Every structure is written in structure tokens, then in C-alpha cells.
Amino acid sequence: MRQRIHQMDRPTSSEVRQELDRVKHGRTYRKTLKSTIYILVTVAAFAVLVATLWMPVLEVYGGSMEPTLQEGELVAAVKSGDFKTGDVVAFYYNNKILVKRVIAGPGDWVDVSKDGTVTVNGTVLDEPYVDELAYGDTNIDLPYQVPDGRWFVMGDHRSVSVDSRNKAVGPVAAEQVVGKLVYTIWPLSQLGSVE
Structure with missing residues (x-):
């Protein structure tokens, strides 16, 4: 087969x-x-x-920096220890990060009148970033001399900001500082430098 x-x-x-x-x-x-x-x-x-x-990105909470910064905006900060009057800085306070504006540096004398006018070393500050002056939550003895290695900071929305005018926050030490805010990155409609 x-x-x-x-x-x-x-x-x-x-x-x-x-x-x-x-x-x-x-x-x-x-x-x-x-x-x-x-x-x-x-x-x-x-x-x-x-x-x-070097460049942390932070989200803004609260209204203490209005009108400069709005709640929900994302901002980029640059690590720095060299600040001048008018810089906006972020710093640690009670396990939170606060954002405020530098008003005076180490050794400067700060005074706030009852109508909210701020003077540094006897000179009235020009503050175009503030919509409304206010004495705010102030419980420090004025005039106040800023200690060495610290910065006196205030929010732009003076009536609601709790800042260096209050003993609870006080002047900000170098080791508390996260950085200087330089740029708003979100929302895109607010894209630009922080003034």
C-alpha cells in the first residue's frame, strides 16, 4: 500500500x-x-x-494678595535670599506657605498710620499695587524696627491680610523663605511677571 x-x-x-x-x-x-x-x-x-x-511652583490660596494675585493662580518662585522692597515672596508659616510683599528689610524702621499709610525710615512708600489702604490686623508696637536677618512683609489686600503687622506672623526669617515670586503661569490669561 x-x-x-x-x-x-x-x-x-x-x-x-x-x-x-x-x-x-x-x-x-x-x-x-x-x-x-x-x-x-x-x-x-x-x-x-x-x-x-530652584524654581518651585505654588498655588495661591486666599485673597490677601489681591489684586496682584488671585486665588487659584499658579506662580513660579525663584530661590533667593536677596530681597528688596516691593518683591513678592513665599514663606513657611505654621506648615503653610504664605505669600506677601516685602515692605522693609533688616534694620529698617516701619510705621503704619491709622489710615493705612506705610512709611519706611520716615519715607512714605509708593504702593501702586494696593487698591485700598487699611491699618488691618495690627498688634505690634509702631514704629517697628525690623530685626537682623528678617523682612517685614504685608499683603496687598491690607484689610484682610494677616502679616508682619501681627505678632502671630511677625517679620520673616531667611530660613522661612521659599522664594521670590517671579511669574504667573496659570491661568494663561494671567501669564506674566509678578509685579
């Missing part, structure tokens, strides 16, 4: 080439995907490092 032997169809050279190309493409795809993931992880780690060490 004869047995039939079935031969399988042999693939053509173009089918072999297509299969090799498919396998090669799969290897290239996996290699590219792995490389992309490594790059993304590295960039993310670098961004976190920059944000933590």
Missing part, C-alpha cells in the same frame, strides 16, 4: 522577507519605546529636582 506524503507549502522569499521585517520592526519598536520611557523618566526627575531646589 502506498502512503501519501503531504508536503507543506513552502513560503515564498517575499513572505520570508515580510516576516523578518515584522520581527525586526517589533524589536525596533520595543527598543524605541524603552528609550523613550527612560528619557521621559529622566526629564521628569530633572523637572522635579528643578522645581524643588
